[in-house]
Amino acid sequence: MISGPQFPLPVNEPEVHFGQGTKAAAALSEALEQRDVVEIPTVIGGKRYFSNDVVEVRAPHDTQRLLARIHRPTQAQIAEAIASSAAVAKDWASLTHASRATILHRAAEIVATRSRIRINAATMLGQSKTIDQAEPDSACELIDFLRFNAYNAQRVYAEQPMSVPTAVNRADWRPLEGFIYAVSPFNFTAIGANLTTAPAIMGNTVLWKPSEKSALANYVFFEALEEAGLPPGVINFVPGDAELTTRVAMSSPDLAGIHFTGSSSVFQSLWKGVASKVDSFRTIPRLVGETGGKDFVLAHASANASEVAIALIRGAFEYQGQKCSAASRAYVPRSLWTAVSQELRDRLATLKVGDVADPTTFMGAVISQASHQKLSRALEAAKDDPAVQVVAGGKTWSEPGYFVEPTVLQVSDPKHALMKEELFGPVLSVFVYEDNAWQETLELIDATSPYALTGSIFSTDRFALHEAERVLINAAGNLYLNDKPTGAMIGQQPFGGGRASGTNDKAGSYLNLLRWASPRVVKETYLPPRDWQFGA
Structure with missing residues (x-):
């Protein structure tokens, strides 16, 4: 059950107008002209790691323009990130829903205001999006994911069994037993926010492997989470080699779930990998994937x-x-x-x-x-x-x-x-x-x-x-x-498909959040019987 403040149903974040002559357009133009190369570290337990294993991020529409350098983690550092998650897991789970939700709301406000131009520019440059595509993604949808995940978690926690005159029943909505491996794609900055914060709002810790192509914008968002007060280690930012990071994550007995968006073939390989060693995990991992489409x-x-x-x-x-x-x-x-x-x-x-x-x-x-x-x-x-x-x-x-x-x-x-x-x-x-x-x-x-x-x-x-x-x-x-098949809005069209397109767990809705909770039902009887015979 929840206690403390009740968060209202959010409204979708309105788009900012970047028309010619507006202050927003001028600020965006200045950000797009910024030529500083960003050094993107691995972040484990709040500590930044810079390595010699560096991958360059260049603008797809201008391959001569260097935007950032990703400092990929070693195998030992990925294992350290998993250990960091375990160290903070009990404290994070023990926080009230309101405390966790407040962090997401603070991060939403940060992105909506002082980080909005920066994250839009990073998405435009790193992922080659026009502002007409970036603003609905890296600002509006990302903000909606944070606010609606906080609200929908509240709905989950409020779902309780019926009590009777002789006993009280309750559901404890526990996080999963272990860490969640979140693998986010290049095409939507907002998806990285959802793949990480949906499990986190339910009390889970997360190992986040962003796509190298979206790492710049994803790192801007991660910094917003830190500024919002996310405790170190709850979400570890690990922009590592995909094969290596996955191998280390899946070798841990504490893998409790995978939250994935990407190709169908990769998701199916993850599923096979988990199935092939399912008896080695502390608990059967939950796999949630949104993949390809035709x-x-x-x-x-x-x-x-x-x-x-x-x-x-x-x-x-x-x-x-x-x-x-x-x-x-x-x-x-x-x-x-x-x-x-x-x-x-x-x-x-x-x-x-x-x-x-x-x-x-x-x-x-x-x-x-x-x-x-x-x-x-x-x-x-x-x-x-x-x-x-x-x-x-x-x-x-x-x-x-x-x-x-x-x-x-x-x-x-x-x-x-x-x-x-x-x-x-x-x-x-x-x-x-x-x-x-x-x-x-x-x-x-x-x-x-x-x-x-x-x-x-x-x-x-x-x-x-x-x-x-x-x-x-x-x-x-x-x-x-009578509409195009794109542009699903958080809170309006929960998103996901079946067959080879994934598990259809509907990102942005309470249905997705249910996958990151393990309910315990508790019955407390007021007067236990003192005779073994029925009707006595």
Whole structure:
């Protein structure tokens, strides 16, 4: 049960306007021009470690620009971080919910005010996001995660069993027995905040391995947590080599859970690794993962062509398609395709790809050379494929950064690899179906991809919309009707999917927090019986 102050339901953090001539735009411009190279340490128990094992962080859209140097930890230091978590675990768990929640609220206020420009600039530079993509992520969603996690933890603690006249019953919502290994991705700064603070608000300690690509912005957030009063060792910031850090974490008997966002293949390997040695852990670890997607947009013949085209552009190409929720396959009826495809060509021709500091830029660079090479190979193969027609885009270039043009490909085979496999870039594959094949198309969407993260359906025909919802019941964890399949809001659309897309534990909701608690139910009888016979 909870005691102390009751926190009210939060409201979503409003976006700051960075329009030309505003003070916010001037401050952001100054931050983006800052050329100091940040030394990012490993932080264990509040102590900073700098090493000779250094990884450079460069801007994906300007690879000549050095932003930071990550000082990766040794194997011994990762083990030290785990020990540091154990040392503080009992004290952290013994704090009231209000005490832990206050730290998250303080951190939210810090990010919302004096750290807002800095974390936005770090996200823009390190992850090649425009301000239109950075502000909703590294400021608004991050702040929402902190405030809503604090509120939703309160909801969990308030859930109590029924008592009766002869006995009182209660649930003790304990943290898990051990540490949580949090592995965060490059594409959303806010996800690192959630993967760490969701377990922490429930009293757990956390070993945080951020992506090297987002380490700069993640470190800004970690500093905000420290300033907010997070005790040393509760969350240890360990920007280590992925294989080494994972191996050390999984070799500890105190591994109690893994909170992961990233590729499906990596999450499945973590699952197999835990399963292969499950008897070596003190408790069976909880695994929570949000992974890949091959997210669909389905248009019915009753849909508006312009609305469909805009949803495809925004859903597929915002942040270079590097969202697990991004639209990457679309199904458009033949009666709409001429209008939709023409609008796609016309509008994509006007979208600017380049420096994210330029407020007129729509798309920055993809995150890495490896991603750029993978996408370049896929587009070259598509150009030579008789089953594929390039509707728009298709170009890539590598100076001054890793750029890929927003690309629309029409495929004649609905089972083509381009309709099944995740590319994680600005590539949209479209299958044009016959108007009278609505039912067959629904079944096709459900059966084509192994993923089930997000999807959207455009239709003004209510019967068709209802049928699509029914047939596609398991095809997406987040389904959007007459909207693009991206942009879930904390508190409004709890996020996550099933099948190969993860465990669907709904980040930003109480459902996720339940995974980081181990309830103990206590019954206290007022008058124990003094006779062994029933009814005596």
